Structures are given as structure tokens and as C-alpha cells.
Amino acid sequence: RSDVRQIEMAGDKGERATRVAGVDQTIDTANGRLESVMQLFRLQADAEIAMTAGVELDQLVEDLVYDHAGMLEDRSFDVSHSIAPGIRVTANANLLELLVDNLLSNAGKYTPAGGQIAVSLSVDGGRFVLDVENTGDLPDALAETAFTRYVQGDGKGGNTGAGLGLALVASIAQKHGFDVSLRQTKGGRVRARLTGPVGGDG
Secondary structure (H helix, E strand, O other): OHHHHHHHHOOOHHHHHHHHHHHHHHHHHHHHHHHHHHHHHHHOOOOOOOOEEEEEHHHHHHHHHHHHHHHHHHOOOEEEEEEOOOOEEEEOHHHHHHHHHHHHHHHHHOOOOOOEEEEEEEEEOOEEEEEEEEEOOOOHHHHHHOOOOOOOOOOOOOOOOOOOHHHHHHHHHHHHOOEEEEEEOOOOEEEEEEEEEOOOOO
16 A cells, blocks of 8 residues: 555656556565465365375476576575485475475575575485575574574565565475474584485386
8 A cells, every 4th residue: 555655646657667566566575475374374284285206306406596596696695506316205396396495585585695505405315405505694592483483584685574484394394204404504504404205216
């Protein structure tokens, strides 16, 4: 409503166009938050989800890294990745994509300008290990509650979000029997780690 009133008071076409773009962005943000809430409620309602064997986790992660890289590099972030090939898992591909997308978005949101983001995917003893690391600080209190719904951190891009991204990550991981954690490393980075069993020929 505030944006609409600003359009009414705009002095020229250029200003009105800028205000209209702001309305579009506000609607997109609201829709994204609503969809996140709906997904979260579905996951926490103990509904069955379809699983597929042989989901190519390595390709999924690589595609999402490339999707995010352009936007992150535009914000002067140094983005690197190391992805082992041939890693397959049994999963719901759409939900797994949403999980990884949220981890990458979260890293971008809480990385200081000019910082670094590193993504790695490997196998260790029959389990995959996906690490998404970013430069920055993680308060101990936030590390303990980050996966709780509506808990927000101090977004470095000026937007703290709705506190739903990591709650979705935790719910999706739980549905798949994966483990997820968030902690401060000794190297001055924040590390989100997802692990789970590999396997499935598709």
C-alpha cells in the first residue's frame, strides 16, 4: 500500500516506473515467503514425499552454483567450488534442489561485501559431504537456533529475510534422513554441512 501511494505521488514517468518496479519486487518477495511457509507446513505435517533413486547430486549442486555465481560475483564475492563426480542419492529431486538453493542463498546473504564463498561436495565412507562455507561470523546463540523457524541473522546485504530458509533446510534434511549443521570454523568461516548416504542407480 505504501508503494502504491508513492506511485500516486510520483512527479514524472521515470519516478513512477521506479515505484512500479518496487511494487513488483515487493510482490515477488511476499510470494517467495508465502511459498516457503507453505512448503514448511507441508513438510512438518508428516506427509509422505516421493523419493527417487539415483538423483545426481553432483550435477544438481554444480547447476545451482553456476546459477548463483553470476549474482554473487556481481556483488564482489569470490565464489569457488570443488565437486566430486558421480555422486547419486535417493531423494526427492525438487526438495533437494530447494535445500541446496537455500544453503547457497543463505551464504550469499550473510557474507560481507568482497567476501568468499566456497562449495565442496565429496564422499567419505559411503556418505556424501556437502559444505557451503562463507567468510563471516556466526554468534554461538545463532548457531544453536539457526534451523528454528523465524530465527533471523544479521544479513550483510541489508535484508535479514523471513527466518524460513534454514528451517526449510532442516525439515527437508530430516525427511531424507540427512544430517545438517551450521558452525563457525577455526579459519574464520561459517560452514553449513549436509551429509547423507550415497547410492541408487536410478
